[in-house]
Amino acid sequence: MALIIPILFTLFLLFIIQNYKRISWILKVCDYGKRLPGPPIQPILGNTNTFVDKDGVQMIEYIVKTANEFREKGEKIMRFQLIGKMLVLPLDGETAQSILQSTTELDKGDDYGFARAWLGRSVLLEGYGERWKSHRRLVTPTFHFAKLEGYLEVFNRETKIMMEILDEFAKSGETVDLFPYIKRCTLDVICGTAMGINVDSQHNPSDPYVKAVEGFNKLSVTHAMKPHLQNDFIFWILGYQKQKDDFVRTMKQFTGKVTAERRAAIESGEVDQHSSKRDMNFLDILLCSKETSNWSEEDIREEVDTFMFAGHDTTATSFSWMCWNMAHNPNIQEKVYEELIDIFAVFHSNPNVFPNPEKFDPDRFLPEKMDGRNAYDYIPFSAGLRNCVGQKFSQLNEKVLLIHMLKNYKIEPKLAFSKTRPSLEIVSKPSNGIPVRLIRR
Numbered sequence: 001m002a003l004i005i006p007i008l009f010t011l012f013l014l015f016i017i018q019n020y021k022r023i024s025w026i027l028k029v030c031d032y033g034k035r036l037p038g039p040p041i042q043p044i045l046g047n048t049n050t051f052v053d054k055d056g057v058q059m060i061e062y063i064v065k066t067a068n069e070f071r072e073k074g075e076k077i078m079r080f081q082l083i084g085k086m087l088v089l090p091l092d093g094e095t096a097q098s099i100l101q102s103t104t105e106l107d108k109g110d111d112y113g114f115a116r117a118w119l120g121r122s123v124l125l126e127g128y129g130e131r132w133k134s135h136r137r138l139v140t141p142t143f144h145f146a147k148l149e150g151y152l153e154v155f156n157r158e159t160k161i162m163m164e165i166l167d168e169f170a171k172s173g174e175t176v177d178l179f180p181y182i183k184r185c186t187l188d189v190i191c192g193t194a195m196g197i198n199v200d201s202q203h204n205p206s207d208p209y210v211k212a213v214e215g216f217n218k219l220s221v222t223h224a225m226k227p228h229l230q231n232d233f234i235f236w237i238l239g240y241q242k243q244k245d246d247f248v249r250t251m252k253q254f255t256g257k258v259t260a261e262r263r264a265a266i267e268s269g270e271v272d273q274h275s276s277k278r279d280m281n282f283l284d285i286l287l288c289s290k291e292t293s294n295w296s297e298e299d300i301r302e303e304v305d306t307f308m309f310a311g312h313d314t315t316a317t318s319f320s321w322m323c324w325n326m327a328h329n330p331n332i333q334e335k336v337y338e339e340l341i342d343i344f345a346v347f348h349s350n351p352n353v354f355p356n357p358e359k360f361d362p363d364r365f366l367p368e369k370m371d372g373r374n375a376y377d378y379i380p381f382s383a384g385l386r387n388c389v390g391q392k393f394s395q396l397n398e399k400v401l402l403i404h405m406l407k408n409y410k411i412e413p414k415l416a417f418s419k420t421r422p423s424l425e426i427v428s429k430p431s432n433g434i435p436v437r438l439i440r441r
């Protein structure tokens with residue numbers, strides 16, 4: 001019995017020595033937590049408890065409500081402190097501007113680490129430096145205007161397929177949740193534009209590759225939201241690591257095979273490597289470019305997969321919210337139908353800048369309304385050096401989707417506006433889908 005206390009004490013000391021770095025990091029975060037404005041914190045845990053029992057929808061609602069309270073107090077930033085992690089949110093455009101214009105704070109946070117097993121050191125994850133600069137230089141031209149025109153054929157082809165599929169619901173009058181259909185459409189768009197292949201997930205929703213992409217995205221959210229899963233051992237013992245490995249293997253094999261086949265076709269002359277860049281997909285451009293001659297097969301795969309990851313869920317979610325807003329605002333829907341004009345609306349919730357932020361009001365983006373607004377008050381694609389390379393691509397893709405959708409159907413909501421809420425995920429998904437009835441025009 002007399003030995004128990006010294007043994008426990010020694011074990012405790014060993015634990016401290018072994019985890020010294022992690023413990024001093026946690027203490028440093030606690031110290032910063034006290035100095036930054038934010039909701040009250042508990043020792044070490046910070047605000048962790050506030051989030052434990054909340055689902056994705058409740059988290060967003062809590063964050064928006066707390067942000068408004070701190071804005072009212074005149075604060076410019078707000079923090080949430082978790083164990084060893086600090087989330088600092090800018091509360092207005094001016095503050096976002098000073099962060100995003102920084103030429104030193106350009107690396108990504110720890111949460112991006114989850115995707116590394118799939119996306120490695122691609123342009124999305126790579127820290128700021130020579131390697132990122134050279135990759136970004138190569139990726140950027142694939143979104144030049146002339147190139148985007150070349151992608152229009154794929155946008156139109158895949159959107160028409162979605163219209164055909166949705167037509168069954170229009171005929172029967174059955175309620176349809178648009179979200180999964182839009183998601184598969186944008187996945188086929190990105191496969192067509194990034195790799196020049198037709199995955200046709202719209203007709204094959206249970207294809208192993210499609211399932212792996214969906215599964216990986218869901219798992220990355222589960223990992224980010226549940227603090228205990230961030231411990232590698234717990235993640236492994238609960239079977240999540242195996243799931244992750246299986247998804248990553250399927251996705252890597254798929255893109256690896258497409259890349260190898262495409263390279264063989266280029267080398268055999270089947271695909272003309274001297275054709276204009278306008279006619280090439282992203283993979284062809286990477287394979288034929290002089291600048292990538294020293295890239296490994298893995299480097300190329302990582303960039304192509306980054307487009308798959310960053311490019312389809314984002315556009316799908318943004319367009320789904322657009323349909324939900326259109327469904328709940330028939331007057332605007334009719335106006336757009338008549339004019340098929342250039343609009344683009346996403347959810348930003350600062351009432352000082354966007355009074356009544358949940359109201360769908362595309363007129364907020366009229367030039368006269370933009371005057372006096374900080375350019376950084378509306379940054380769905382981020383801004384600064386690490387802004388989104390795919391912005392114009394997805395805007396054009398969404399315009400094509402919107403044109404087809406509104407030309408073919410009137411969209412009617414089958415649920416009150418507030419019954420499907422943004423849920424905190426990598427991109428804020430609708431908690432109850434986008435349930436609508438489609439009426440053929």
Ligand code: HEM
Nearest residue numbers: 123124307310311314315318380381382386388389390394
């Ligand atoms: C509505 C659609 C989209 C939205 C809202 C969106 C939003 C964003 C945001 C906020 C970032 C910055 C992320 C960060 O700071 O870590 C980003 C980065 C990025 N996006 Fe997008 N995105 C969209 C579509 C796309 C598409 C279609 C592609 C490619 C086909 C794409 C490729 C990328 C890449 C490669 C980066 C990393 C850029 C870098 O770090 O240099 N995105 N996007």
